[in-house]
Amino acid sequence: PSGAEPDRRNLTSMETDALIGGLNVSDGHPRMPLTAAQRAIVDSLPALFDEAEKRVFEEIEAEAQQAFLHGIGQHRAPVGTGRLVSCYSSSVAMDITARALAHRTDTIALVHPTFDNIPDLLRGRGLKLLPVPEAELTGGEPELPDEVGAVFVTTPNNPTGWVLSEDGLRRLAAFCARTGRVLAMDTCFRAQDERAQYDTYAILEESGAQWVVIEDTGKLWPTLELKAGFLAWGEHTDLPLLEYFSDVLLSVSPLVLLMLTRFAQDAERGGYAELHGLIARNRRALAQVLDGGPVRLTDPDARISVARVTLPEDGPDAVALYDELVRRGTHVLPCGPFHWDRPQDGVRQVRLALARSGEDVVRAARALVDAVRAH
Numbered sequence: 262p263s264g265a266e267p268d269r270r271n272l273t274s275m276e277t278d279a280l281i282g283g284l285n286v287s288d289g290h291p292r293m294p295l296t297a298a299q300r301a302i303v304d305s306l307p308a309l310f311d312e313a314e315k316r317v318f319e320e321i322e323a324e325a326q327q328a329f330l331h332g333i334g335q336h337r338a339p340v341g342t343g344r345l346v347s348c349y350s351s352s353v354a355m356d357i358t359a360r361a362l363a364h365r366t367d368t369i370a371l372v373h374p375t376f377d378n379i380p381d382l383l384r385g386r387g388l389k390l391l392p393v394p395e396a397e398l399t400g401g402e403p404e405l406p407d408e409v410g411a412v413f414v415t416t417p418n419n420p421t422g423w424v425l426s427e428d429g430l431r432r433l434a435a436f437c438a439r440t441g442r443v444l445a446m447d448t449c450f451r452a453q454d455e456r457a458q459y460d461t462y463a464i465l466e467e468s469g470a471q472w473v474v475i476e477d478t479g480k481l482w483p484t485l486e487l488k489a490g491f492l493a494w495g496e497h498t499d500l501p502l503l504e505y506f507s508d509v510l511l512s513v514s515p516l517v518l519l520m521l522t523r524f525a526q527d528a529e530r531g532g533y534a535e536l537h538g539l540i541a542r543n544r545r546a547l548a549q550v551l552d553g554g555p556v557r558l559t560d561p562d563a564r565i566s567v568a569r570v571t572l573p574e575d576g577p578d579a580v581a582l583y584d585e586l587v588r589r590g591t592h593v594l595p596c597g598p599f600h601w602d603r604p605q606d607g608v609r610q611v612r613l614a615l616a617r618s619g620e621d622v623v624r625a626a627r628a629l630v631d632a633v634r635a636h
């Protein structure tokens with residue numbers, strides 16, 4: 262565990278502590294059991310290794326990008342154009358994007374709240390940040406000072422589950438085109454929420470805006486961090502993304518891409534329905550444990566694989582509860598750090614991961630209610 266005070270630590274350091282054992286409902290990474298179909302894909306890895314060794318990388322990459330992105334409604338993703346690259350993770354894609362944006366502007370308007378590694382990566386590249394509430398983005402015309410050169414939106418957003426609607430994106434993209442701002446999107450949770458699966462690329466291309474999109478396979482399947490972050494940009498996006506990508510890597514593993522193609526194909530054939538079912542069941546199970554007690558589910562309509570709960574005013578605050586739960590062997594996340602511009606806004610909320618077995622979610626929910634009551 263890092264020495265810093267819990268309310269000064271970043272979320273990933275707390276997620277790292279959760280990896281050393283205990284009941285981990287901390288990170289948004291998939292830690293539920295493989296389905297039988299997914300187990301069969303894992304069993305085929307030796308054969309996939311032989312196939313990956315033989316085939317042309319570019320072909321394997323285009324196949325994986327097509328299988329994954331078309332499976333979540335992104336038919337106009339720029340597959341095969343040279344403007345869609347594969348990174349080891351979406352955060353690697355994010356850092357490349359941050360470096361490229363810093364080449365273009367000093368100030369970014371960033372959705373607030375959101376997962377803290379996003380502002381941390383942007384600030385790490387010297388960018389100044391302006392918080393924009395979700396509601397202002399929905400309107401599509403946020404009030405921004407001239408020095409803001411880009412708008413960065415996480416949709417579905419983490420930890421709220423808020424989704425930028427198709428009309429909201431159309432308005433926001435038109436606004437960015439009109440005001441000469443880059444529109445950057447982190448869509449890492451979109452495969453979990455069909456409301457986020459309208460064709461983003463069709464809208465972005467038609468808008469005339471300069472745009473960057475970061476996709477992620479890493480929140481969906483329990484593949485032990487074998488994943489890819491896809492980084493895409495527009496034909497007129499004037500950012501050194503390919504140059505900065507090439508500084509970081511030559512290519513991800515074709516074996517991982519082949520495996521992702523199989524998982525994406527299985528997902529289209531019913532795997533997504535199973536995943537959405539698991540997340541919905543776990544959200545309902547959490548709500549049932551909380552029902553009638555002092556803690557409530559913050560975002561009942563959210564569909565992503567994390568859930569916020571709101572704590573009673575007379576109970577422990579988020580950091581005190583986080584500490585007490587760690588002492589009891591259960592790892593959640595206090596929501597302060599998601600509110601990267603005003604941490605006190607998250608002082609009465611904690612987040613639980615739902616991409617877990619049903620038993621883990623119920624056990625964690627019970628531990629949380631017991632700890633609140635014991636305060």
Ligand SMILES: N=C(N)NC[C@@H](O)CC(=O)C(=O)O
Nearest residue numbers: 273288289290352376378419
């Ligand atoms: N590069 C980082 N820090 N990765 C952690 C991130 O994937 C966790 C996350 O997004 C979540 O728990 O919601």
